[in-house]
Amino acid sequence: MTQNELKEAVGRAAIAYVPDDCIVGVGTGSTANYFIDALAEIKGRIQGAVSSSEASIARLKKHNIPVFDLNAIDRLPVYVDGADEINHQLQMIKGGGAALTREKIVSAVAEQFVCIADASKYVGVLGNFPLPVEVIPMARSYVARELVKLGGHPAYREGVVTDNGNVILDVHGLRIAEPAKLEAEINQIVGVVTNGLFARRRADVLLLGTEDGVKTYK
Numbered sequence: 543m544t545q546n547e548l549k550e551a552v553g554r555a556a557i558a559y560v561p562d563d564c565i566v567g568v569g570t571g572s573t574a575n576y577f578i579d580a581l582a583e584i585k586g587r588i589q590g591a592v593s594s595s596e597a598s599i600a601r602l603k604k605h606n607i608p609v610f611d612l613n614a615i616d617r618l619p620v621y622v623d624g625a626d627e628i629n630h631q632l633q634m635i636k637g638g639g640a641a642l643t644r645e646k647i648v649s650a651v652a653e654q655f656v657c658i659a660d661a662s663k664y665v666g667v668l669g670n671f672p673l674p675v676e677v678i679p680m681a682r683s684y685v686a687r688e689l690v691k692l693g694g695h696p697a698y699r700e701g702v703v704t705d706n707g708n709v710i711l712d713v714h715g716l717r718i719a720e721p722a723k724l725e726a727e728i729n730q731i732v733g734v735v736t737n738g739l740f741a742r743r744r745a746d747v748l749l750l751g752t753e754d755g756v757k758t759y760k
């Protein structure tokens with residue numbers, strides 16, 4: 543199977559986690575896009591969605607799925623999103639699509655985080671994928687110097703502005719033995735909005751697309 547077929551399979555499998563008559567949290571990226579397309583097929587049994595990016599909002603609207611403001615809802619039973627890497631404790635690196643801050647906000651509200659990923663994303667130790675950090679633009683150089691002190695090699699993601707008007711530094715060279723500790727440390731740097739480690743708010747369920755079918759990890 544191709545990587546896209548594996549992504550489509552997990553996007554479809556996540557529909558089983560969507561309760562009737564609910565508002566669904568929807569993430570960002572190519573795997574989340576497959577989920578949105580599958581959600582369109584059952585849109586009659588949900589109220590609508592909240593999303594972590596303008597790109598996903600546009601896709602939801604194209605399918606005529608009602609999109610809600612996160613501040614206008616009082617409950618979010620489930621959030622479905624992809625990941626750039628996920629370890630065996632279901633901690634993740636996210637933000638390859640630059641949507642990490644809104645992803646963290648929406649997933650914080652959600653009662654259950656269902657991660658959908660193809661098998662290439664499942665790793666023993668996080669850090670092969672460069673860790674995205676969203677930064678207030680005027681703090682970019684300062685934050686980069688602080689990230690070097692933590693042992694990383696930050697690279698400015700040229701030309702990318704987040705939905706929040708900020709920039710992204712991708713931190714290479716980190717082998718992340720203690721994800722929750724590093725998540726907190728990076729978030730303490732002045733000028734950092736947030737980083738792409740989802741260690742405290744990890745996934746509750748992983749649907750992993752493999753050659754042997756969709757595997758579920760909890």
Ligand SMILES: O=C(CO)[C@H](O)[C@H](O)COP(=O)(O)O
Nearest residue numbers: 571572573624637638639641
């Ligand atoms: O965190 C993300 C976007 O900010 C995505 O979930 C992550 O980049 C995975 O993307 P894809 O499903 O396209 O492989």
